[in-house]
Amino acid sequence: MNVDIVTTKEQQQDAFKVRRLVFVEEQQVPEEEEIDQYDDKCTHFVLYDQETPIGAGRFRDLDGIGKVERICVLSSARGTGAGKLIMDKIEQYAKQNDYAALKLNAQTQAIPFYSKLGYEIISEEFMDAGIPHRTMKKYI
Numbered sequence: 001m002n003v004d005i006v007t008t009k010e011q012q013q014d015a016f017k018v019r020r021l022v023f024v025e026e027q028q029v030p031e032e033e034e035i036d037q038y039d040d041k042c043t044h045f046v047l048y049d050q051e052t053p054i055g056a057g058r059f060r061d062l063d064g065i066g067k068v069e070r071i072c073v074l075s076s077a078r079g080t081g082a083g084k085l086i087m088d089k090i091e092q093y094a095k096q097n098d099y100a101a102l103k104l105n106a107q108t109q110a111i112p113f114y115s116k117l118g119y120e121i122i123s124e125e126f127m128d129a130g131i132p133h134r135t136m137k138k139y140i
Contacts, residue, residue, distance in 0.1 A: 001054070001082060003089035006044035014053035015046040022072035029129040034070075042069070043093065047086050049077065057086045059093060066094040068104040087117055095140055103137040111136070 006012050016035065023029040038060055047055030055073040059066055068090055073082045094102055105128060106114050111121065114136050123135035 001047060001049050001080075001085055003045055003047045003055075003085050005089075005093065006046055011046050012044060014048075015044045015056040015058075018046070018053050018056040018074060019070055019072055021074060023070070023129075026075065027129075027131065029131070033129050038069075045086055045089055045093075047073070047082055049082075055082045055086050057090055059090050062103070064099075066090075066097075066099040066102040068102050071104070071110075083113060084117065091140055099140065101137060101139045103135060105133045106136050108132045108134060 004011060006015055019034060020031065023034045024031045039058070042058040042060040045057045045059070046053050054077040055071075057071040058069050060069065061067070068087070071083065071086055073086070091102065102119075103122070104114065104119065106119070108125060111134060117138070119136035119138045121134050122137045125132050125134050127133070
C-alpha cells in the first residue's frame with residue numbers, strides 16, 4: 001500500500017470515489033455535505049493497494065493549524081494499518097510545511113484510532129452530518 005499526494009485529475013477522482021463510498025453510501029452523509037467548498041483549497045491524499053484506491057484524506061490550513069479532514073478507508077481494508085498510513089503521510093506533509101499542530105473532528109467511534117496516534121480530545125461532543133464528533137488536536 002502507498003499513499004500519494006494528489007497531483008492529477010485521476011488521483012482526485014480516486015480520492016472522491018473512496019469518500020463517496022465511505023461517507024455517502026456507507027454512512028449516509030448527503031453528497032452536498034461531503035464534497036464541499038473547501039475541496040478546491042485542500043491538499044488531497046489517496047491510498048492505493050496496487051492500482052486500487054482504498055483510502056483518502058485531505059489537509060487544509062486553518063489559521064496556521066493543519067486541519068485533517070475526510071479520512072476514510074474502504075470497509076474491506078479496515079484493520080490493515082491503512083488509516084495509519086494516510087495519517088502518517090499527512091503528518092509528514094504538515095511537518096515539511098512547518099505546521100506545529102494538527103486538529104481534526106473525529107467521529108466518536110474513531111476516537112480510539114486517533115488517540116493511539118497521539119491526538120487528544122479538546123471539545124465536547126457535537127453533531128456533524130448527523131454523526132457525533134469530537135475535536136482532537138496533536139502537536140507535531
